[in-house]
Amino acid sequence: MKPFVRHEGLVAPLDRANVDTDAIIPKQFLKSIKRTGFGPNAFDEWRYLDRGEPGQDCSRRPLNPDFVLNQARYRGASILLARENFGCGSSREHAPWALEDYGFRALIAPSYADIFYNNCFKNGILPIVLPAPVVDQLFRETEASPGYALTVDLEAQTVATPNGEAFAFEVDAERRHRLLHGLDDIGITLTHVDKIRAYEARRRQETPWLFL
Amino acid sequence: MTARTLYDKLWDSHVVDVAPDGTALIYIDRHLVHEVTSPQAFEGLKIAGRKPWRVASVLATPDHNVPTTGRDQGIADPVSRLQVATLDANCREFGLTEFRMDDARQGIVHVIGPEQGFTQPGMTLVCGDSHTSTHGAFAALAFGIGTSEVEHVLATQCLWQKKSRSMLVKVEGELGRGVTAKDIVLALIGRIGTAGGTGYAIEFGGSAIRALSMEGRMTICNMAIEAGARAGMVAVDEHTVDYLHGRPYAPRGALWDQAVAYWRSLRSDEGARFDTVVELPAAGIRPQVTWGTSPEMVVPVDGRVPDPAEAPDAVKRGDWERALQYMGLKPHTPVSEIPVDKVFIGSCTNSRIEDLREAAAVAKGRRVAAGVKLALVVPGSGLVKHQAEAEGLDKIFKEAGFEWREPGCSMCLAMNDDRLEPGERCASTSNRNFEGRQGQGGRTHLVSPAMAAAAAVFGHFVDVRDVQ
């Protein structure tokens, strides 16, 4: 996993609440057995005017001019500004894979759905929670000033605006540590093998039917 | 000792280790696997040269991509076929139990787990699927995970988790005639919103929950995720124990007695404290119909489509306007005047035998309305299908003009050929009415099985209480 320490990037505003993972990556693309290549189909149904199918050359498809990410000023955005309960719905990790492949490194919203939030950290994406009024302000500033960029500092746990204003955010110490160093969860867990075996041995005694 | 909630008990009994920030390593007893969220996890295992930690903890089945007709011809779509073949190959390679597409026990993961007795009280159970919350109906801690975590559980039998806050949803009293578990959970989501349960594990309690069958409890826990909660659960009682007795994976003999004695302790202690309590009186709940593109956009069947001008805030107003536009609906339209093009009875929410019985009771002796292009009944598993056929439900449906299909997820998410065309409107017993969920441009209204059957025979939504 790519470590995340500090990132400065162009911001794109996605101004709707409850954006679900079906919208982030529609189901027909979940048939892939790979982990990569989902970026061109991120937000497929909003982004293109035709019906998306796996295996198309997306560069030839008609873009929906009304979809915010298609506006020239947001091309190359790497920070996505969103509303409450972002990533609700299905557990598909294809959603963070698609966002990452599209080029997003950080998300900012007042809240996220649990599973999606968790999945982001496994893929080097930092989902930042900021209070709704702050998110409102960032929406206003992004929309008012083309080229609006933010600086996200995971070490300092701050989001800084172009005029120097900084907002602190919370993140679990353990998640922060793993993201800062790009650590592999399984590797860490396997350093606990003895404890897992001891737990299993005890449970085999107490609740033997669980091990049938 | 302090009084503990059911969630506390399930959590405490699975903690292997705790990190300094409180994140816990918890042990996972059971792991359900399907074809969509597992290929990359197996690939990860192979690249790292790892093996599943405990093979017996895994049960796999293909459900999302499988066709519901002509199974003997295999899967026509090459991309779907490859995904199912990949699951078959991975299970064979790692020695995992799989109910393949041609197995009589194949079905939707969340239907077959309980049906096989693979899901049991006191367990932790995960699956790369958000509706894993379903299994909490058995007083298990069950929740959906992403593919990285599927790989993590395969490799280590554990997961890193932060404990959630606890919410008690208390449904006291008696449900009215024609009102079902589906209506309870839709009414709850209408009340607390799709983010109302975020960060919580919900326990459902109260006399109306205790009166429900296991099927009904599964329907409610299934949709806990639509309220934002990763896990839903119900305490053990006689219904739980009776349901599990004699199931293939349930313990037998002395172990059964030992297990049952333990299971009976799986309830919140008297005086246990919840972070939040929501009371939803059963008597006030009417049959529900969603009108928008989120499960919280729901009204009783005798209600009307709301007016965005009356939305509580600006963000919601925008959401409502967008939803009405997508759904092709006007504010103030009575729900009973909304016509439907297709009807889908199925999904892990409502495809169990009881659901099919309720739908068949409405369909019996009636005909699918002329304006309805397709009314599908898709049983949740091969065994549900078999049971329904033994009861003659398939005949009732077929005589009424419904199509009787093979088990799978089907038009719940339309990864196979069962889908809505742009603009088509569907009465569906599934759990998500998101844009495009049942096919690009498709319009989904979530309802109970009886309400879906009634919509099929009348061609528009009707109050099932007037029909039964």
Ligand code: SF4
């Ligand atoms: S029936 Fe629908 S919700 Fe349930 S597992 Fe299948 S796709 Fe998911």
